[in-house]
Amino acid sequence: MSWFTLRSLRLAVLAGAVFLAAPGAASARTEIYWWHALQATLGERVNEIAAKFNASQSDYEVKAIFKGSYPETLNAAIAAYRAKQAPHIVQVYEVGTQTMLSSGAVYPVFQLVKDNNITIDWNDIIGPVKTYYSSGGNLYSMAFNSSTPILFYNKDLFKKAGLADKAPATWDEVEAMAKKLVASGAKCGYSTAWPSWIVMENMHAYHDQPFADHANGFDGLATSLKINGAFGVKMLELLQRGAKEGWFTYNGRLNKAEASMGGGECGIFTTSSAYIGNLTKTAEGKFAWGTGSLPRMAGYPQGNSIIGGATLWVMKGAKPEENKGVAQFFKYLASTENQAWWAGVTGYLPLTQAAVKAMEASGVYTKAPALKTAVTQMNAGKSTPNSQGLRLGNYGSIRDAIEEQMENVFAGKKTAKQGLDDAVAKSDDVLKEFAATYK
Amino acid sequence: MARVLERASGVDLAVTTPRRRRDWSGFTAHAILIASVAVIAFPLYYAIVISTQTVGQATSLPPRLLPSTAMFDNYAEAWNRAHMGRLLLNSAVMALAIAFGKIAISMLSAFAIVYFDFRGKTFVFWTIFVTLMLPIPVRIVSTYEVMTQLGWVNTYWGLTVPLMASATGTFLFRQFYQTIPDSLTEAAQLDGAGPMRFLWSILLPLSKANIAALFVILFVYGWNEYLWPLMITTTPEMRTAVVGVESLVPRGGSQLAEWNVIMAAAVMILLPPVAVIIVMQRWFVKGLIETEK
Amino acid sequence: MKRTVFRNRWLPYVLVAPQIAITVVFFYWPALDSVRLSLYRASPFGDIKIFVGWGNFARLFNDPSYLRSALTSVMFAFFVTVIGLALALLLAALANAKIRGLAIYRSLLLWPYGIAPAIAGILWLFIFHPSYGVLPYVLSFVTAYQFNWFLKGWVAMTLIIVAAIWKQFGYNLAFYLAGLQAIETSVLEAASVDGAGPIRRFLAITFPLLSPVTFFLFTLNMTFAFFDTFGLVHSVTQGGPGDATSILVYKAWKDGFENLQLGISAAQSVVLMAVVIVLTAFQFRFAEKKVNY
Numbered sequence A: 001m002s003w004f005t006l007r008s009l010r011l012a013v014l015a016g017a018v019f020l021a022a023p024g025a026a027s028a029r030t031e032i033y034w035w036h037a038l039q040a041t042l043g044e045r046v047n048e049i050a051a052k053f054n055a056s057q058s059d060y061e062v063k064a065i066f067k068g069s070y071p072e073t074l075n076a077a078i079a080a081y082r083a084k085q086a087p088h089i090v091q092v093y094e095v096g097t098q099t100m101l102s103s104g105a106v107y108p109v110f111q112l113v114k115d116n117n118i119t120i121d122w123n124d125i126i127g128p129v130k131t132y133y134s135s136g137g138n139l140y141s142m143a144f145n146s147s148t149p150i151l152f153y154n155k156d157l158f159k160k161a162g163l164a165d166k167a168p169a170t171w172d173e174v175e176a177m178a179k180k181l182v183a184s185g186a187k188c189g190y191s192t193a194w195p196s197w198i199v200m201e202n203m204h205a206y207h208d209q210p211f212a213d214h215a216n217g218f219d220g221l222a223t224s225l226k227i228n229g230a231f232g233v234k235m236l237e238l239l240q241r242g243a244k245e246g247w248f249t250y251n252g253r254l255n256k257a258e259a260s261m262g263g264g265e266c267g268i269f270t271t272s273s274a275y276i277g278n279l280t281k282t283a284e285g286k287f288a289w290g291t292g293s294l295p296r297m298a299g300y301p302q303g304n305s306i307i308g309g310a311t312l313w314v315m316k317g318a319k320p321e322e323n324k325g326v327a328q329f330f331k332y333l334a335s336t337e338n339q340a341w342w343a344g345v346t347g348y349l350p351l352t353q354a355a356v357k358a359m360e361a362s363g364v365y366t367k368a369p370a371l372k373t374a375v376t377q378m379n380a381g382k383s384t385p386n387s388q389g390l391r392l393g394n395y396g397s398i399r400d401a402i403e404e405q406m407e408n409v410f411a412g413k414k415t416a417k418q419g420l421d422d423a424v425a426k427s428d429d430v431l432k433e434f435a436a437t438y439k
Numbered sequence B: 001m002a003r004v005l006e007r008a009s010g011v012d013l014a015v016t017t018p019r020r021r022r023d024w025s026g027f028t029a030h031a032i033l034i035a036s037v038a039v040i041a042f043p044l045y046y047a048i049v050i051s052t053q054t055v056g057q058a059t060s061l062p063p064r065l066l067p068s069t070a071m072f073d074n075y076a077e078a079w080n081r082a083h084m085g086r087l088l089l090n091s092a093v094m095a096l097a098i099a100f101g102k103i104a105i106s107m108l109s110a111f112a113i114v115y116f117d118f119r120g121k122t123f124v125f126w127t128i129f130v131t132l133m134l135p136i137p138v139r140i141v142s143t144y145e146v147m148t149q150l151g152w153v154n155t156y157w158g159l160t161v162p163l164m165a166s167a168t169g170t171f172l173f174r175q176f177y178q179t180i181p182d183s184l185t186e187a188a189q190l191d192g193a194g195p196m197r198f199l200w201s202i203l204l205p206l207s208k209a210n211i212a213a214l215f216v217i218l219f220v221y222g223w224n225e226y227l228w229p230l231m232i233t234t235t236p237e238m239r240t241a242v243v244g245v246e247s248l249v250p251r252g253g254s255q256l257a258e259w260n261v262i263m264a265a266a267v268m269i270l271l272p273p274v275a276v277i278i279v280m281q282r283w284f285v286k287g288l289i290e291t292e293k
Numbered sequence C: 001m002k003r004t005v006f007r008n009r010w011l012p013y014v015l016v017a018p019q020i021a022i023t024v025v026f027f028y029w030p031a032l033d034s035v036r037l038s039l040y041r042a043s044p045f046g047d048i049k050i051f052v053g054w055g056n057f058a059r060l061f062n063d064p065s066y067l068r069s070a071l072t073s074v075m076f077a078f079f080v081t082v083i084g085l086a087l088a089l090l091l092a093a094l095a096n097a098k099i100r101g102l103a104i105y106r107s108l109l110l111w112p113y114g115i116a117p118a119i120a121g122i123l124w125l126f127i128f129h130p131s132y133g134v135l136p137y138v139l140s141f142v143t144a145y146q147f148n149w150f151l152k153g154w155v156a157m158t159l160i161i162v163a164a165i166w167k168q169f170g171y172n173l174a175f176y177l178a179g180l181q182a183i184e185t186s187v188l189e190a191a192s193v194d195g196a197g198p199i200r201r202f203l204a205i206t207f208p209l210l211s212p213v214t215f216f217l218f219t220l221n222m223t224f225a226f227f228d229t230f231g232l233v234h235s236v237t238q239g240g241p242g243d244a245t246s247i248l249v250y251k252a253w254k255d256g257f258e259n260l261q262l263g264i265s266a267a268q269s270v271v272l273m274a275v276v277i278v279l280t281a282f283q284f285r286f287a288e289k290k291v292n293y
Helices: A003-021 A040-056 A070-082 A094-101 A109-115 A127-132 A155-160 A171-183 A195-206 A213-217 A230-245 A258-262 A275-283 A320-334 A336-346 A353-361 A370-380 A395-410 A416-437 B002-008 B019-050 B071-081 B084-115 B121-133 B136-150 B156-163 B167-178 B182-190 B195-206 B208-224 B227-232 B241-247 B259-279 B281-291 C011-037 C055-062 C064-095 C102-114 C117-127 C134-139 C153-181 C185-193 C198-209 C211-227 C230-236 C248-257 C262-288
Strands: A030-036 A060-066 A089-093 A142-147 A149-154 A188-192 A266-272 A289-292 A308-314 C040-042 C049-051
Touching: A030 A040, A030 A070, A030 A320, A040 A060, A040 A320, A040 A336, A060 A320, A070 A089, A070 A094, A070 B136, A070 C248, A089 A094, A094 A308, A094 A395, A109 A308, A109 A320, A127 A142, A127 A370, A142 A320, A149 A155, A149 A195, A149 A370, A155 A171, A155 A266, A171 A188, A171 A230, A171 A266, A188 A195, A188 A258, A195 A230, A195 A395, A230 A395, A230 A416, A258 A266, A258 A275, A275 A289, A275 A370, A289 A370, A308 A320, A320 A336, A336 A353, A353 A370, A395 A416, A416 C040, B019 B259, B019 C064, B019 C102, B019 C117, B019 C153, B071 B084, B071 B259, B084 B121, B084 B156, B084 B167, B084 B195, B084 B208, B084 B241, B084 B259, B084 C011, B121 B167, B121 C011, B121 C262, B136 B156, B136 B227, B136 C011, B136 C248, B136 C262, B156 B227, B156 C011, B167 B208, B182 B195, B195 B208, B208 B241, B208 B259, B208 B281, B208 C102, B208 C117, B227 B241, B227 C230, B227 C248, B241 B259, B241 C117, B241 C230, B259 B281, B259 C102, B259 C117, B281 C102, B281 C153, C011 C040, C011 C262, C040 C055, C040 C262, C055 C064, C055 C262, C064 C153, C064 C211, C064 C248, C102 C153, C117 C153, C117 C230, C153 C211, C153 C230, C185 C198, C198 C211, C211 C248, C211 C262, C230 C248, C248 C262
Parallel strands: A030 A060, A030 A089, A188 A266
Antiparallel strands: A089 A308, A142 A308, A149 A266, A149 A289, C040 C049
16 A cells, blocks of 8 residues: 555544534533543542533533642643633642632632522532632632641451540540550551641641731731741641650651551551541451541641641633523522532532531431531631631642651651751742742 | 573583583573563563553552453553643654755765765764764753753754764764775776765665664664754644653642553554564664664 | 766755655754744743743753753663673674574564564553562562662662663664674684783773674664653653652653643753754764774
8 A cells, every 4th residue: 555545544544533522513501611630430420410410400511520639620721721711610720729829720619609690509519618718708700629638547457455445536546646656566556648738737837826927828928937837847746856866757648547547467557538438448357447626736726627628619701691690600509408418428518508417317427427527627716817728839849758757857858857858948938939939 | 599500601611512402591581581581571462451450440459460451440540631742743754854854964964975985084083973962951951051042942853853963873883884895986987977976876775784873773772762853842742652651650649540541552652663662673783782882 | 986976956846845845844943943932931822921041951960850951861871781781792692603593583583573662561561560560579579678669769870770671672782783793703713812811802802893883873873762752751760769760851841741831841852852962963073074994
């Protein structure tokens, strides 16, 4: 076969493939594109809720499209926006909050809802969930899959170490119990996932300590971190000592450490409440486990834990008809019934107190008490300026800087004070860079 | 060691030493080469073995080095979970398009450079040459911008066309064409053949070996290219195999790593380029030598 | 050398047009744009661009994590190249005898060329796995040290170095074998008659005669380790633990596509461009001075 024909054939195939890859013929309904980053089981749930909405009315059709990881989804949305082809809704992780807020590319949710004459009871939204994504008391993005860190413990290992079947409530208890666990042969007494998010970010908020200036970035762009104060140093020194004495095991960044909990190695573990689903499956038939609130450090006031996860942002540039559909979809999502369903099947936090009540009434919490721990923890906390959440520019780089120094401290290479000072120095530099761009 | 070296480099000794020494050196050489082949092959052998075991067998200690019976299940699971069909199709499109596209474009450019005198020829030559100093990592962010503006993000066009021009192919053909005797060209011109006719009927058949050699190299390159598809594709449907397989590899610790399935996927992905190399090995070796000059 | 050409005014331009078009649009435009972008502080959404001149570069070179990344890249490239070449040379020397089937051995050693670095990484990832891997298992009989690449930087580095060397090994070996076989036995014979022992012969004659091959493989492996191993790091260690395996290419991509710091990422790309230019210039200048046999 001559190469000319071969080439034409190939071009035809390519053209055909491109044609096939193009979106199908427009349906009578208005299409709403929703880009998200949830895969596997969670991705299926996303498809389910979109399908349920589509079935409940005939004007709009939400198309949920998985775009990859959180950074990939955000990148794709930014690129699409610049090419004037942004999706209507994009799921952005909490790290990207400041980026979205500073972008000028966002249609705030409270505005969208108001402009389309929809009522959502903002006051019923669970405190920390609302404050994280609000500015000036108004919600900018729609909470969708939020979680907060809680404590998990291995009941079997506890029994073996002669400990009562109760989660530790304070860090002193964590230390004492972890030591006993290790003494009784456990491979790991206490460990944690998401080092910076839990040990630094959440612990500061949980004890009403400031993380950054300008009320953690809520009162203006943050320019400096405050984690090298007395509390931060004390928190890190505790774990440094734990690493040295062997009752705390550092198991990596992100959620890499979860394997040590799921594998039955760790007696006490802190990670996102979203881990409940996975742990249920992983530990099935292997060991019994329970949950509790995050441990408290004595001598510090009550704050609240902050949330993680992602929310749904609405991009500017869509037609009014399409925005109307988005607003309808958000109304659907925020309904008590759907919130209760979503939280029940995914393990994420329900949005509203009404949803919590519905889940209680339907017996979900009786069957899986672990699901309620996060809600109880957040409802028991106090809302303060330091516990609203974090709004930092280049948040990803800051987390990297903090975790890098944490690793140095755990390995004994630096003192806690030195490590935190260095982390703050690097982070402040990053924040200044961001502020300079958006002055 | 000294003895071995003496024997190994002892080809020169073969002339003056008794036959026995020569067998020794040959024997050592075979031994070394076989050992090397075994060591090189081990990871692949191990991967294949794991891909035939169940999760329990794959993650048990001591490691089992013999194949088991879960092969069909694992490969089916990998196929479904990672949507291997689509991934492999994308890889195939990318590899074939790049291979054929690059060959065609390089041939045309080389033909022009060698067989024509035109203004700006030196400029063209250097323009092409300088691209050797602009590998993909050097232009990542900006390339993405360009692709966005063209609307080629997440399309087959974007995956293939930008990779169809590079210096190596052009220089390969240029070098080859320079060895073609002038008499052929003159004869063709006397016969009244135009340049395209000359290219088609004479140069092309002569270039077959070079084309085959380049095809192997480029197919492997297109199939295995990682950074480019990672950047350009934004949905799982458009991902190529080498990039898409990472969805199976556990990132955090919460996913239970099913290594048997992962290995099955890895084996499926590495088979096509390796098969091309083995089947077309003669041209592969030629291609290696020619393209690295 | 007299070369017959075709007389045609416009045809050559048409012939080179595809290559030049692709080259300009996808190589030069993004490369120049990288340089331009590196001089700005840009917001992720592209709406804000502030000129900072050398600012990004100053920040880079004052940033300990960037300097560490550079060191990591250099160390990685160094180990992959030096160990890879040394091993290949050693084995080639030992296996250098007039034996039959050299071509078969060559094929059996070259096939890893067809494996993408990312896939090679996945294969070795499992072999190194702290819980079920063959390697830590075998080592556990020798020492109680935990070879956990999740946590220990140097273990992760070793993992990617081994995967990279493995992939390149057959290639290096094949070239050295070919180089050795091309050395005329008469030269070595003369030396042995002169009383030079085998090691002396190797150091004084063989190795110098192999210098073109060594040089060529050196540059090739260095380039490979710097620029073609992105997939390896991205799919296996993601630059971790911490930033122990964050090579320059990976960091440039991460800062651009995950941390959305476009200006800094572009500046890193420019630095990489400088590295490529140096490597390429090095290669071409010294390749001209070929040692004659």
